[in-house]
Amino acid sequence: MSELRIRGLQKSFDGVPVLHGIDLSVERGTLLALLGPSGSGKTTLLRLLCGFERADSGSVEIDGRPVAGDNLHVPSEQRRIGYVPQEGALFPHLSVADNIVFGLPRSQRRARHRVAELLELVGLPANFGERAPQQLSGGQQQRVALARALAPSPTLVMLDEPFSSLDAALRLETRQAVASALAATGATAVLVTHDQSEALSLGHEVAVLWNGRLIQTATPETLYQRPVTPELASFVGEAVLLPGVVAQARDRASCELGELPLTAPMASGAVNVMVRPEQIRVLRDSETSADGTVAYDAVVTEVTFQGQDAGVALQLQSGSQTMVRARVPGYLCPRPGERVRLSVDGNVTAYPRG
Incomplete structure (x- = not known):
């Protein structure tokens, strides 16, 4: 060919x-x-x-x-x-x-x-x-x-x-x-x-x-x-976009889900942090994050069950009450109204915020 x-x-x-x-x-x-x-x-x-x-x-x-x-x-x-x-x-x-x-x-x-x-x-x-x-x-x-x-x-x-x-x-x-x-x-x-x-x-x-x-x-x-x-992030898959900041370290961004490692270093300043829903771990009270990172309190507001997995809408229990979406295996699906904690696995991508 x-x-x-x-x-x-x-x-x-x-x-x-x-x-x-x-x-x-x-x-x-x-x-x-x-x-x-x-x-x-x-x-x-x-x-x-x-x-x-x-x-x-x-x-x-x-x-x-x-x-x-x-x-x-x-x-x-x-x-x-x-x-x-x-x-x-x-x-x-x-x-x-x-x-x-x-x-x-x-x-x-x-x-x-x-x-x-x-x-x-x-x-x-x-x-x-x-x-x-x-x-x-x-x-x-x-x-x-x-x-x-x-x-x-x-x-x-x-x-x-x-x-x-x-x-x-x-x-x-x-x-x-x-x-x-x-x-x-x-x-x-x-x-x-x-x-x-x-x-x-x-x-x-x-x-x-x-x-x-x-x-x-x-x-x-x-x-x-x-x-x-x-825009492309949201087109090729579901994306959670959160306002954040890249500090002098340049390889980490801070947002409402913590200080997260970046896929590539970038200049310090205000950014939008992109997290894929499957990266967001939904933890019950007895669970801890895999790497021991800090978990953040949230309340489940909606669950869309799709068999092998489920989409979960969550409201962060911080001052801004930000809404995020996570994706979890179907058999681990939480209930609406349940209080959980969230942590993020893996690296994230960030975009300069004008």
């Missing part, structure tokens, strides 16, 4: 800028999750990469070959890109096998080239080749769409929110099958999604588009633990 290089890519529609100078590199064999809220420019970027739209400026290279740039626009059918749309878009009048080989040369279509191999690759039995698409579940249809995209041995695979129409259980199963198939082929792929858990669980790297700008590209762990803005 190939590498992808994007430099200074810009696009406007009717004079309204949609993409502002996008720079992005995707190494060979990497699954990049392109994440962003609705209207951030994800679909536009995908369409530019596939050749469905022309860029206003900037360049795109696939495996060192320019496909977009000054006075250059290689048609989509010549870019050797596999494309998996949201709904699979299988042809209902063709069998599964004929859908898979649709984009191949005529001789390979007649021979049903690699159909059994590709079905196995995406986790489907070889005898599914004779079925009609409408005889398959939504998740199975998406796997067939991926097999069709992989059939011509593309240089790059683009996946446009391919799991968005599936229910939760089927979505998880299909994600795993698609990720395994891409890994088995060593494919370079870009997954466009607005689903944070999907991006964090599937992407080797995650690139975040925000109002048409690429604001952070990082591993899922780095993106979740050290997002570059408080």
Whole structure:
């Protein structure tokens, strides 16, 4: 498979800028999750990469070959890109096998080239080749769409929110099958999604588009633990933001949940401290924090039970009566009105407060 290089890519529609100078590199064999809220420019970027739209400026290279740039626009059918749309878009009048080989040369279509191999690759039995698409579940249809995209041995695979129409259980199963198939082929792929858990669980790297700008590209762990803005922190997961201060030590921030170690040193001054709810330990009277740090009194005001875990709203019993949210295992769920103590595990991220 190939590498992808994007430099200074810009696009406007009717004079309204949609993409502002996008720079992005995707190494060979990497699954990049392109994440962003609705209207951030994800679909536009995908369409530019596939050749469905022309860029206003900037360049795109696939495996060192320019496909977009000054006075250059290689048609989509010549870019050797596999494309998996949201709904699979299988042809209902063709069998599964004929859908898979649709984009191949005529001789390979007649021979049903690699159909059994590709079905196995995406986790489907070889005898599914004779079925009609409408005889398959939504998740199975998406796997067939991926097999069709992989059939011509593309240089790059683009996946446009391919799991968005599936229910939760089927979505998880299909994600795993698609990720395994891409890994088995060593494919370079870009997954466009607005689903944070999907991006964090599937992407080797995650690139975040925000109002048409690429604001952070990082591993899922780095993106979740050290997002570059408080807005992004709240987008990629639930975040508790508390006013605080970084003193001369520069590697710790003080807030209403104590003096907490920072993920990275920063200049002293007023900050907003970002704590993930799962970092907040809810302690009963008989418990102590794991490292012996000070715990802070709070009252449980609301509990949202979700099975394996629960969201807990708490009011700190300090002068400000600040509200925070914690996440606890379902079997340790406290009751509304219960008095507890709170401590924080691990490092936190802070942002300068203007």
